[in-house]
Amino acid sequence: MQNFLRLCFAGVVLLGAWSARGEVPIVGSGESFRIDGYFSLEFERQLEKKGRGDPNGSIDADLFDLVLNWSASDNLRLAADVTWEHGAATEDGRGNVGVEYAWAEYAFTDWARIRGGKMFTPFGIYNEIHTAKPAFLTVKEPFSTNKTDKFGMEHRLYPRWTAAVVLLGNGASGIGDWDYVVGIGNGDNEAGTANPFEEDDNKQKAFMGRIRLAPLPRLQLGGSFYSDQITEYAADEDTGKRTALLAYGGQLSWSLASPAVGIELEYVGGDRRPSSASGLPRVKSNGATAMVWWTLAERITPYARFEWLDPDTEQSRDQATLVLGGLNVKAGGGLVLKAEYDVYRAGSANGRFSEGRNKFSEIKAAAVLGF
Amino acid sequence: MTRTIRRLLVGLALLSLPTLVTAGDLVLIAHPSVKATSVPRSQAARFFLRQATTWPDGEHVKPVDQVRTTSVRQDFTRVVLKRTLAEVESFWTQAIFSGRAVPPPQKKNDDEVLAYVRDTPGAIGYVDASASLDGVKKLTLEED
Numbered sequence: 001m002q003n004f005l006r007l008c009f010a011g012v013v014l015l016g017a018w019s020a021r022g023e024v025p026i027v028g029s030g031e032s033f034r035i036d037g038y039f040s041l042e043f044e045r046q047l048e049k050k051g052r053g054d055p056n057g058s059i060d061a062d063l064f065d066l067v068l069n070w071s072a073s074d075n076l077r078l079a080a081d082v083t084w085e086h087g088a089a090t091e092d093g094r095g096n097v098g099v100e101y102a103w104a105e106y107a108f109t110d111w112a113r114i115r116g117g118k119m120f121t122p123f124g125i126y127n128e129i130h131t132a133k134p135a136f137l138t139v140k141e142p143f144s145t146n147k148t149d150k151f152g153m154e155h156r157l158y159p160r161w162t163a164a165v166v167l168l169g170n171g172a173s174g175i176g177d178w179d180y181v182v183g184i185g186n187g188d189n190e191a192g193t194a195n196p197f198e199e200d201d202n203k204q205k206a207f208m209g210r211i212r213l214a215p216l217p218r219l220q221l222g223g224s225f226y227s228d229q230i231t232e233y234a235a236d237e238d239t240g241k242r243t244a245l246l247a248y249g250g251q252l253s254w255s256l257a258s259p260a261v262g263i264e265l266e267y268v269g270g271d272r273r274p275s276s277a278s279g280l281p282r283v284k285s286n287g288a289t290a291m292v293w294w295t296l297a298e299r300i301t302p303y304a305r306f307e308w309l310d311p312d313t314e315q316s317r318d319q320a321t322l323v324l325g326g327l328n329v330k331a332g333g334g335l336v337l338k339a340e341y342d343v344y345r346a347g348s349a350n351g352r353f354s355e356g357r358n359k360f361s362e363i364k365a366a367a368v369l370g371f
Numbered sequence: 372m373t374r375t376i377r378r379l380l381v382g383l384a385l386l387s388l389p390t391l392v393t394a395g396d397l398v399l400i401a402h403p404s405v406k407a408t409s410v411p412r413s414q415a416a417r418f419f420l421r422q423a424t425t426w427p428d429g430e431h432v433k434p435v436d437q438v439r440t441t442s443v444r445q446d447f448t449r450v451v452l453k454r455t456l457a458e459v460e461s462f463w464t465q466a467i468f469s470g471r472a473v474p475p476p477q478k479k480n481d482d483e484v485l486a487y488v489r490d491t492p493g494a495i496g497y498v499d500a501s502a503s504l505d506g507v508k509k510l511t512l513e514e515d
Contacts, residue, residue: 031433031476034473036467036468036473067467067468067470069467069473071473074424074431079470081468081470101470103470107424109425110422110423110424110425119470120469120470128468128469128470128471129465129468129469131468132464132465132468132469134464134468135461135464135465135468135469170422172413172417172422172423177422217453257453257454257455260455295457298455298456298457299457330457370464
């Protein structure tokens with residue numbers, strides 16, 4: 001009987017293998033289908049007793065991320081980025097499983113491609129790689145320009161994701177290589193009354209765009225904008241009034257081949273204008289980052305960054321800064337090790353770092369394995 | 372006087388000729404269907420970085436790379452892409468995760484690159500100058 005079961009099992013395996021012959025491998029790096037991804041493990045520990053960091057020194061099973069690309073033809077591509085964050089266990093309501101993006105793109109030519117689906121809002125340097133730990137030097141993306149809701153603002157300056165249709169492209173001209181993206185999307189639904197990737201909660205659409213130009217091979221300049229009309233709710237009912245949202249930014253990246261040093265600057269401004277009926281004030285915000293690095297032997301990169309955010313230009317003592325210095329080491333085989341020392345400072349009126357918890361430092365470390 | 376003018380004209384003619392890139396010991400190759408006979412260095416770089424995806428006649432470009440451990444890949448990265456291997460890898464990491472593009476397929480050696488280019492219309496690759504180029508077309512690499 002046992003032998004019979006073994007034979008049956010072997011037969012099923014062989015049948016499966018036979019029927020699967022010639023199929024595209026599920027995991028591979030072929031031309032038409034490929035899977036990339038990474039795993040990241042992080043550690044954070046606040047050094048002072050008081051602050052808004054992690055006083056316990058936690059190990060964070062940060063992310064397992066898969067990026068899938070399928071080229072259906074020379075012109076048509078489907079791409080998706082799926083993440084399992086913080087050891088996701090939906091049964092216990094822990095962690096997070098997310099589709100960071102899933103879209104289809106058709107290329108008419110290099111300078112005219114159309115993309116539709118859920119995507120990262122195309123804005124600035126970091127938003128489209130903010131989950132991609134192998135793609136930037138630091139442990140975290142900048143708070144002041146990309147994660148403002150963790151740095152003293154009630155809202156982000158622009159949403160991280162959008163369901164949209166965008167036109168994008170790139171090319172080369174006498175003034176340098178360039179790329180652009182312009183698009184229209186549902187926009188955000190901050191009240192969470194509907195899934196903004198499925199259903200817009202108002203008729204006003206969000207508009208977004210970015211242009212980047214490289215006038216020199218190692219110098220890139222860019223500008224971005226995002227505008228939307230956010231629905232104002234009262235007891236979950238649409239009041240018919242809208243908050244006008246505008247974010248705009250500029251970026252600069254420059255590096256040298258030898259010595260391998262670089263600098264990165266980014267500014268993001270925000271203007272949030274609630275309707276007069278809401279009784280809420282207009283809020284203008286400014287955020288900026290400045291970062292320098294020096295890569296040694298193509299593997300070891302010391303870096304330093306300064307971040308600054310003014311959540312409300314009319315409010316005093318609400319500004320926050322972060323100064324960090326760290327080391328990024330490419331250990332080979334896709335393994336990247338990061339270690340960092342962060343110093344936070346904020347005014348007493350900052351929305352996140354309240355009095356007594358507004359000056360602290362943290363050590364952070366990450367091990368990232370990309371594939 | 373006439374001789375001086377002739378020399379000047381010859382000199383100008385020579386200057387106007389495309390300058391060949393000193394690409395060390397590598398050769399740029401393409402599928403025989405590709406009509407181009409030469410490629411400017413910056414255009415070749417755009418092909419391999421997927422920033423340009425069509426030949427001048429509209430045929431789709433199919434670049435094929437070599438793995439990072441081959442010496443010809445290191446020469447190609449330095450001479451044609453004008454970057455370090457680490458910079459190119461960083462470029463592709465950002466491109467993949469942001470959704471901008473995916474890198475060309477990578478082959479382990481010249482023989483695999485030659486086989487791919489021979490069998491793939493629109494393909495472009497590079498191999499060591501000592502490799503046999505049967506069945507593929509040699510492209511001249513021009514300085515911009």
